[in-house]
Amino acid sequence: MIRLRKLARAASVLTTPLAPEDILALFDPVFSARQLRGVVTKVVPETPDSATIHFRPGRGWKAHKAGQWARIGVELDGVRHWRSYSLSAPAGEDPAITVSDMGAVSGVLVRNTRPGDVLFLAPPQGDFVLPEHPRPLLMLTAGSGITPVMSMVRTLVPHRPDADVVLIHSARRPEDSIFREELSELADQFPNFRVTHWFTGERGRMDFGSAAGLDSLCPDWRRRAAYACGPEGFLDDAEALWAAEAAAHPKDSRSARAEGATGPFAADPVNLIIERFNTSLLAGEGHDGGLVTFEASDREVEADGDTPLLDVGEDAGVLMPSGCRMGICHSCLLPLRAGQVRDLRTGEVHGDPGQLIQTCVSAAAGPVNLDI
Amino acid sequence: MTAISDRTAATTKSTAGVSTDKPAAKPRPGALAASGRPTVRPPAAAHLSDEQVAELGRELDAIKDEILAKRGASDAAYIRRVIKIQRGLEIAGRATLLVSRNKAAWVTGTSLLSLAKILENMEIGHNILHGQWDWMRDPDIHSTTWEWDFVTPARSWQHTHNDLHHRWTNVVGKDNDVGYNLLRMDEDQPWTPRNLGNPLYNAILAPIFEWGIAVYDLELVEYQEGKKSKEAMVRDLKALGVKALKQFTKDYAATPAVAMLTGSGKQALMGTLTANAVRNVWAHAVIFCGHFPEGTDTFTEEMVEGETRGDWYVRQMIGSANISGSKFMHIMTGNLSHQIEHHLFPDLPSNRYGEVAPKVQEICQRYGLPYTTGPLLKQVGSSWAKVFKLALPGKKA
Numbered sequence: 001m002i003r004l005r006k007l008a009r010a011a012s013v014l015t016t017p018l019a020p021e022d023i024l025a026l027f028d029p030v031f032s033a034r035q036l037r038g039v040v041t042k043v044v045p046e047t048p049d050s051a052t053i054h055f056r057p058g059r060g061w062k063a064h065k066a067g068q069w070a071r072i073g074v075e076l077d078g079v080r081h082w083r084s085y086s087l088s089a090p091a092g093e094d095p096a097i098t099v100s101d102m103g104a105v106s107g108v109l110v111r112n113t114r115p116g117d118v119l120f121l122a123p124p125q126g127d128f129v130l131p132e133h134p135r136p137l138l139m140l141t142a143g144s145g146i147t148p149v150m151s152m153v154r155t156l157v158p159h160r161p162d163a164d165v166v167l168i169h170s171a172r173r174p175e176d177s178i179f180r181e182e183l184s185e186l187a188d189q190f191p192n193f194r195v196t197h198w199f200t201g202e203r204g205r206m207d208f209g210s211a212a213g214l215d216s217l218c219p220d221w222r223r224r225a226a227y228a229c230g231p232e233g234f235l236d237d238a239e240a241l242w243a244a245e246a247a248a249h250p251k252d253s254r255s256a257r258a259e260g261a262t263g264p265f266a267a268d269p270v271n272l273i274i275e276r277f278n279t280s281l282l283a284g285e286g287h288d289g290g291l292v293t294f295e296a297s298d299r300e301v302e303a304d305g306d307t308p309l310l311d312v313g314e315d316a317g318v319l320m321p322s323g324c325r326m327g328i329c330h331s332c333l334l335p336l337r338a339g340q341v342r343d344l345r346t347g348e349v350h351g352d353p354g355q356l357i358q359t360c361v362s363a364a365a366g367p368v369n370l371d372i
Numbered sequence: 373m374t375a376i377s378d379r380t381a382a383t384t385k386s387t388a389g390v391s392t393d394k395p396a397a398k399p400r401p402g403a404l405a406a407s408g409r410p411t412v413r414p415p416a417a418a419h420l421s422d423e424q425v426a427e428l429g430r431e432l433d434a435i436k437d438e439i440l441a442k443r444g445a446s447d448a449a450y451i452r453r454v455i456k457i458q459r460g461l462e463i464a465g466r467a468t469l470l471v472s473r474n475k476a477a478w479v480t481g482t483s484l485l486s487l488a489k490i491l492e493n494m495e496i497g498h499n500i501l502h503g504q505w506d507w508m509r510d511p512d513i514h515s516t517t518w519e520w521d522f523v524t525p526a527r528s529w530q531h532t533h534n535d536l537h538h539r540w541t542n543v544v545g546k547d548n549d550v551g552y553n554l555l556r557m558d559e560d561q562p563w564t565p566r567n568l569g570n571p572l573y574n575a576i577l578a579p580i581f582e583w584g585i586a587v588y589d590l591e592l593v594e595y596q597e598g599k600k601s602k603e604a605m606v607r608d609l610k611a612l613g614v615k616a617l618k619q620f621t622k623d624y625a626a627t628p629a630v631a632m633l634t635g636s637g638k639q640a641l642m643g644t645l646t647a648n649a650v651r652n653v654w655a656h657a658v659i660f661c662g663h664f665p666e667g668t669d670t671f672t673e674e675m676v677e678g679e680t681r682g683d684w685y686v687r688q689m690i691g692s693a694n695i696s697g698s699k700f701m702h703i704m705t706g707n708l709s710h711q712i713e714h715h716l717f718p719d720l721p722s723n724r725y726g727e728v729a730p731k732v733q734e735i736c737q738r739y740g741l742p743y744t745t746g747p748l749l750k751q752v753g754s755s756w757a758k759v760f761k762l763a764l765p766g767k768k769a
Contacts, residue, residue: 013618013621013622013626014466014622014626014627014630015622016618016619016621016622017519017520017521017615017618017619018459022459022512023459023463026456026459026460026463032512033512034511034512034517035510035511035512075445075448075508077444077445078443078444078445078446078447078448078449078507078508079444079448079507079508079509080508080509080510081509323530323531323534323535324534324535324538324539326404326539328534328538328539328718328719329503329530329534329535329538329539329718330502330503330506330515330516330530330534330719331530331531331534331535333503333506333515333516354509355509356506356509356514356516
């Protein structure tokens with residue numbers, strides 16, 4: 001590794017201003033000096049609307065923990081878009097994401113990805129991971145929320161004889177249920193892994209209104225460390241149930257905590273770990289400007305919808321890069337962290353996290369966070 | 373028409389403008405005026421009314437919007453293909469120079485490397501550094517991350533070129549690209565005896581063009597005049613030192629050193645020297661064809677005061693000149709052969725300029741504006757004629 005780095009430094013004498021990786025990329029697209037990349041090795045269709053994409057990541061990727069997600073960059077009509085996807089492969093194996101077609105980016109991933117394609121990557125992250133010490137687990141998933149949990153099941157169930165996992169998975173119809181066959185096979189093979197499929201097309205939405213519903217599916221749910229992943233409403237319901245239980249039986253939860261031989265988990269709301277898909281911090285959209293946050297400079301300013309962010313920053317004493325101040329020289333580009341901006345030239349409101357914004361011709365359209 | 377009467381007109385006009393036209397909201401600094409006219413409209417456009425200029429602006433905006441709507445995967449594929457070809461040429465050229473004791477290898481290696489360097493500077497570097505490909509959001513092909521095979525650091529060049537030259541195109545006293553502080557390239561620049569050396573300076577500049585630009589980008593005049601801080605100067609000098617050392621080492625030390633293994637050290641050095649000189653002469657020629665040939669106008673500061681979007685477009689068109697030729701020639705000039713279109717839309721992808729050109733030419737024709745173009749040799753000859761002519765004292769006719 002160290003020798004490689006020395007070799008690269010020596011080679012860069014001949015490749016400057018390019019990096020040796022830029023030359024190697026001619027032969028293997030996984031190489032890049034600036035952007036972690038992966039090459040798709042296999043695409044497996046799961047349901048009519050979902051597929052698992054296996055990839056070989058370049059140097060700089062770190063092995064994922066079961067349950068983590070990664071930011072994946074995909075090009076749509078030449079423009080790079082970033083989205084976060086859960087990794088479904090077990091820990092210790094080559095990474096794979098399972099994607100459900102729910103929008104423009106995921107649609108392209110599910111339908112147009114072929115082996116050999118390049119994916120742009122950010123290293124895996126996330127705290128939705130297995131407990132450090134063995135515990136009985138309850139997994140509550142709905143729709144594509146099964147994806148990170150699948151990684152956990154695949155990591156745990158076949159390799160740990162002491163695993164005790166109950167999975168309750170909700171999907172609309174059997175044919176929409178991702179990993180259904182593999183889950184059934186695992187349940188047949190490993191007695192300590194129980195799976196309940198709940199098809200909302202037949203039985204309606206799972207009822208978290210009272211404990212009774214869950215009691216019938218998994219009587220000892222209160223004693224288990226629970227993981228939930230699914231749509232917003234599903235997670236809110238689960239959270240409400242755990243909170244209500246804790247409020248109704250404060251003593252029980254304390255005693256459960258006392259009995260619990262291991263770890264920080266106990267039958268109370270902290271016992272429920274939740275993974276939300278919707279990670280957008282601010283979805284500002286309007287014509288009235290908003291609060292502009294200069295993150296690295298630690299400054300916040302209320303801005304109207306007609307003042308360029310460049311001026312807003314300068315007035316606030318932020319060291320803003322600037323140039324022509326009329327939108328042609330691109331000297332003022334700053335990465336957008338969150339929120340949306342209005343192009344003062346066209347009136348177009350746009351903004352994806354990470355996108356570089358021309359601050360001299362962009363105004364706040366709602367709250368905006370800039371990386372400076 | 374004397375300068376004095378122009379200026380008088382200017383004062384009255386702009387005072388009137390401030391009292392009546394000033395919008396309620398604070399205008400963007402540096403923003404173009406929403407309506408009205410510059411204090412003085414350039415002579416070539418003097419026949420146009422404010423409404424005509426505004427309409428011309430809208431027509432050009434529409435041309436831009438049309439391209440923006442089309443821009444996509446095929447454009448992205450284009451720039452990636454050019455980059456791939458360029459890197460292939462670069463590797464092949466440099467590798468061949470390693471055995472350049474053989475004469476055929478020397479000629480091949482030097483040619484390939486010259487070609488690679490020209491492509492890198494013109495169609496790739498110049499255009500990426502303009503932000504023409506920023507829309508792809510690819511950090512590997514982006515104006516904020518790109519560094520080029522040219523002595524001057526990309527960031528320094530972006531300031532003097534993208535910001536100063538493109539904003540103030542051909543405004544004497546604001547756009548130092550009018551002569552690069554070295555040559556007298558406009559009648560309005562006062563003559564001094566040192567201008568007698570104009571042709572000599574230009575002949576010396578051509579083969580070492582990249583070093584000339586590197587020095588130019590330091591903005592020594594601004595520093596002397598106190599417009600550039602000492603900190604900025606030190607920072608720029610350091611950046612240039614690092615960059616120049618790397619460039620020098622690659623071409624004049626590392627490549628010949630490796631070539632010495634085959635006994636081709638001296639030949640490889642001659643090869644890289646030649647390739648850099650060829651690239652420099654070519655870049656110098658193309659760039660001089662952009663704003664100096666007969667038919668291009670220069671402007672006074674009064675002509676940009678109160679400039680609207682339409683007037684800004686007019687100035688870009690009548691201050692620039694194209695080069696006609698084959699598709700290969702256009703690529704080798706980095707599409708600066710479409711200098712007029714490039715100055716109108718500096719951040720549109722270069723592969724689209726050819727498509728835009730006939731529409732721009734048609735607009736110029738319809739509005740009675742000059743659209744200067746000609747084959748390379750004619751345009752080079754025309755700019756050299758100016759270099760010679762302005763070596764001698766003389767005012768605008």
